[in-house]
Amino acid sequence: MSNIGNGSEWPFTEFDGQDRNPTVGQGVLHEPLLVDLLSYWRLEETTTATRVDTTGSNDLTPDASISNEAGVIGNGQNFDGSRRLTGSATPAGIDFDGSQSFTITGWFHIDTIPAATNWSLISKHNADTSKRGYLVFWRSSTERLQFNVSANGSTNTTVNSTIALTSGSNAFFMATYDSSSGDMTLSVNTETRVVANHGTTIFTHDYPFSIGHGQFNGLPNLFDGLLDEIAIWGRKLSVAEEVELYNSGAGFDLNSLL
Numbered sequence: 417m418s419n420i421g422n423g424s425e426w427p428f429t430e431f432d433g434q435d436r437n438p439t440v441g442q443g444v445l446h447e448p449l450l451v452d453l454l455s456y457w458r459l460e461e462t463t464t465a466t467r468v469d470t471t472g473s474n475d476l477t478p479d480a481s482i483s484n485e486a487g488v489i490g491n492g493q494n495f496d497g498s499r500r501l502t503g504s505a506t507p508a509g510i511d512f513d514g515s516q517s518f519t520i521t522g523w524f525h526i527d528t529i530p531a532a533t534n535w536s537l538i539s540k541h542n543a544d545t546s547k548r549g550y551l552v553f554w555r556s557s558t559e560r561l562q563f564n565v566s567a568n569g570s571t572n573t574t575v576n577s578t579i580a581l582t583s584g585s586n587a588f589f590m591a592t593y594d595s596s597s598g599d600m601t602l603s604v605n606t607e608t609r610v611v612a613n614h615g616t617t618i619f620t621h622d623y624p625f626s627i628g629h630g631q632f633n634g635l636p637n638l639f640d641g642l643l644d645e646i647a648i649w650g651r652k653l654s655v656a657e658e659v660e661l662y663n664s665g666a667g668f669d670l671n672s673l674l
Contacts, residue, residue, distance in 0.1 A: 449657060450673050452650040454509040454518075457627065458671055459493045459644055460484065467493075467501050467627075470671060473508045476501035476627060485642060488523045488586055488667035492644030493628070497535075500629035500638060505622040510648050511540065512550065512593070514567075514618040519649040520552060520591045521661055525642035529583045530556050536630030536637040537561075537589070538646065540623065543632035546570045547621035551630050552591050552602075553637060563591040563602040566619045573614035577604040586642075588662045592652045593618070606662045609655075645670070 455472040462484040467476040482499045484491040493501070512518055520538055533556050540549035541564070548566035555562045559580055564572040581587050581604070592601045592609070598616045601609040623631075627646060628639040647670060653661075661668050 446660070446673060449660065449668075449670060453670070454648050454650045455507070456647040456670055457645075458490065459487070459646065460491050462491075470674065472510075474503050474510060474625065476503045476625075478502075487525075487642060487644030488588075489645050489669045489671075492523065492525075492642045494642050495628045495639045497638050497640035500636070501627040502629070503625040505624045507540070507625040509650060510625065511620055512618050513620045514593075514598075514616045515595055516650055517595045517652040518593050519651065519653040520550075520647070521589065521649075521653070521658075522646040523586055523588050523642075523644040523667060524554075524639075525586045525644075526554070526581070526583055527641055529559060529581070530554075530640070532556050533640075534633070534635075534637045535639045535641070536626070536628065537639060537643060538591075539626045539630030540621075541566075541630045541632070542621075542623040544634060545623070545631075547619075547623040548572060549619055549621060549623075550591075550593075551632075552589065553630055554639075561587075561589055561602060561604055563600060565593060565600055565614045567615055567617045569619040569621060573600065573612055575600055575602045575610050575612040577602050577607065578610060579604045579607050586665070588665075588667070590653065590658050590661075594652050603658065605665070606655075606659055 455474045456470045463481045485494045535554040538552040541551040546569040551564040561577040603609045
């Protein structure tokens with residue numbers, strides 16, 4: 417699979433005084449990436465095996481056999497639009513209520529951009545039963561990634577990536593929430609982060625955490641493509657750490673630090 421990553425697609429600009437030059441991420445930061453790393457799914461497993469949370473206790477169960485294929489780091493999960501990975505309704509450390517900052521990162525690959533289908537990547541969210549929490553998904557109407565956070569379970573604050581992706585390419589995403597300011601951000605391939613203010617409350621509920629699924633508009637919105645190296649931190653990562661993880665499109669193996 418080819419990688420997204422030329423100068424026109426992810427311009428290096430300054431954000432919060434930090435330079436996005438990729439050389440920052442070449443062997444300099446590394447160890448701090450383990451700080452407050454709550455959950456990390458390498459997604460190397462295949463068929464019906466449990467998907468192990470390498471740093472936490474939030475192992476995930478496939479609802480049916482899911483194959484793997486070459487990802488950005490090792491293998492990733494090859495979702496076919498009919499499968500999901502499901503965790504706990506109260507996942508340890510990542511059932512966020514707004515009192516803690518957090519960051520969600522991962523890689524995704526879409527073989528064919530869908531014409532009229534929304535695809536969920538990461539979810540603690542069921543809009544159909546007013547159990548919205550947080551959600552990262554592909555919105556077909558904009559052909560952009562979107563990050564949603566809810567304060568009341570019924571409505572969302574949203575932020576959208578500005579990068580239009582092409583099918584058949586790997587892309588890295590980072591969604592953050594800052595508990596002190598209430599700001600949420602989203603970026604793809606280290607683009608300048610798009611910011612929206614949500615406030616300091618996130619709705620908690622008993623709908624399970626999931627990878628590859630998020631319920632809204634009466635549909636499960638099951639992902640069709642490859643997901644790899646999904647990680648969640650209990651803090652807002654810096655731009656330098658974002659660049660480190662992206663690593664000029666090659667990715668960074670968090671497992672190498674464990």
